[in-house]
Amino acid sequence: MAIWETPEVLSGTGQTATPGKQPIKAEVAICIIYAGPVTMEWAYTFRRLNIGYPHIYLFNSNMPYDCARETITRSALAHGVKWLFFLDSDVCPVDLDAVPKLIELSKTKKLPVLSGLYWAKKRENHPIPCAWNKIGEDKEKNTIAYGEMPITPYLDQNALIPCDVAGAGCLLVDAEVFKKLDKSNPNLPFWQWGLTRKDKDGKPLQQLSEDFYFFERCRTELNIQAHVSTLVKAHHICYSRKNANNGEFELLGLP
Secondary structure, eight states: OOGGGOHHHHOSSOOOOOTTSOOOOOOEEEEEEOSSOOOHHHHHHHHHOOOOSOEEEEEEOSSOHHHHHHHHHHHHHHTTOSEEEEEOTTEEESSTTHHHHHHHHHHHHTOSEEEEEOBOOOOSSSOOBSEEEEEEEETTTTEEEEEEOOOGGGTTTTOEEEESEEOSSEEEEEHHHHHHHHHHOTTSOSOOOOTTOBOTTSOBOOOOOHHHHHHHHHHHHSOOOEEEEEEEEEEEOOOEEEOTTTOOEEESSOO
């Protein structure tokens, strides 16, 4: 059995009972999907993270992103946790107290879906935060257009900024959100990769990545507004090369 299939072994609190005491119940699930080896920077950051609450680690790989997130989310809910923190294997929180800080903000400000700030891997001439707002929709093609969210003026203000969608690379979600989504429509997944896919009748699925799909369900079914916290920032690890033809930096792994 692989180590990531036994999350209780990996918990930073220890889940085994001592004589005369009940096992510690996890309150937070650290949910990580990964597609391959991680960098030393990520591993070192991950090792030093302060979770601040009894917790479990849940890992998933070798599945499509939506299936991996769905599996890991369902597993976390089965453990009865109060919070799910999604951390991608290329996102490194700068603040090692990122998790307890997001939880405290979520509690005090009553924000059940809250992302830390990190920047998208885009070949644009300016940085784009991983948070966007809806600007249009084509119902026939089942597509939604998003515009980047202006965030630069708020970088040093510890701001909480509403957004329609964000990434799931540094994302805290109250477990009650998933329970409410299941009540809203038990036949739908929490996460669904719809890009280029069609349903059984040949109609296009909602043409969104799995993370955007989750945010859209929260917004349209539960009227839950996601927010980005500029208090919690994270590095986004990228790979690049100097192009042989012009000497320019070129991001790898992007279309």
